[in-house]
Amino acid sequence: MYEIIGIMFVGGIIGYVFKSKSKFIRLSEKIYSLILFLLLFSLGLSVGKNDVAMSSISNLGLLSFAIAVSAVAGSVVCAWIVYRIFFKNIKHDK
Amino acid sequence: MKNSIIAILFFAAGIACAKLQLVPKIVLDSDFTLYVLYVQILFVGICMGAELNRSIALIKSLNVRILLVPFTTVIGTLLGVLLFSIFINSMPLSDLLATGSGFGYYSLSSIYIAEIRGETLGIIALLTNIAREIIGLAFTPLFAKHFGKLAPIAAAGATSMDTCLPVITANVGKNYAIISVFSGTVVTILVPFLITFILRVM
Numbered sequence: 001m002y003e004i005i006g007i008m009f010v011g012g013i014i015g016y017v018f019k020s021k022s023k024f025i026r027l028s029e030k031i032y033s034l035i036l037f038l039l040l041f042s043l044g045l046s047v048g049k050n051d052v053a054m055s056s057i058s059n060l061g062l063l064s065f066a067i068a069v070s071a072v073a074g075s076v077v078c079a080w081i082v083y084r085i086f087f088k089n090i091k092h093d094k
Numbered sequence: 095m096k097n098s099i100i101a102i103l104f105f106a107a108g109i110a111c112a113k114l115q116l117v118p119k120i121v122l123d124s125d126f127t128l129y130v131l132y133v134q135i136l137f138v139g140i141c142m143g144a145e146l147n148r149s150i151a152l153i154k155s156l157n158v159r160i161l162l163v164p165f166t167t168v169i170g171t172l173l174g175v176l177l178f179s180i181f182i183n184s185m186p187l188s189d190l191l192a193t194g195s196g197f198g199y200y201s202l203s204s205i206y207i208a209e210i211r212g213e214t215l216g217i218i219a220l221l222t223n224i225a226r227e228i229i230g231l232a233f234t235p236l237f238a239k240h241f242g243k244l245a246p247i248a249a250a251g252a253t254s255m256d257t258c259l260p261v262i263t264a265n266v267g268k269n270y271a272i273i274s275v276f277s278g279t280v281v282t283i284l285v286p287f288l289i290t291f292i293l294r295v296m
Binding site for chain 1: 112140213225
């Protein structure tokens, strides 16, 4: 975790220092989205070489979907309550 | 939607290449994924750093209430998964909560969880969080209509700052775009902390 937070922080400093170099920032955004695909490809690689993971992959789809639905349902209900109590009557809410 | 499908295709291509041994063994045996993740995190940081001044100005101009939004997203997600765990015996609660704590940020959460708990939970995290992003994209109009303007932001989790931002602002109004970006940013930063806490401490 410390590596991830540390690297994010270093990136933040670089981004802050070079924020006026719009070409650099736009390039960073592009690299970011390209790396995402490389990342998924390499995640596929590590799953593909793992036989235990491979044999269970077909069973995991439904479970994963159910976890996602419960996570979304929980946050939507909580957001609904918070919205009704704290946000509904604010002026900027046109 | 299109990006989520491309994401799944790249993941599948990776599996196929490993199975068919199209990739040199050195790449397969190294921590290649982790290093790529580090590079990506660096660029996430750069993009956040470049926006820092604007972000601070926005937070200052807004009510303290804005802090409630990412908090609601996290608590709601964990409560939803906690409820779901009652019906599931095959997985420990901590694994379920860690999976939910990706908040749609599937690249970071899946690789990170795979590092700590192994590839199987990594796959679950990947599929769960891709599903969350797709649900966020597809059901935003419904959530906005029936559950208030914060619901799509909470549902999108970490993706409310990027992938889901256009569809959210289209459905709840431009004035909520700031809240959406703010919430997504805070949730994104929280992902590694929460996953570590849940998997290592709980």
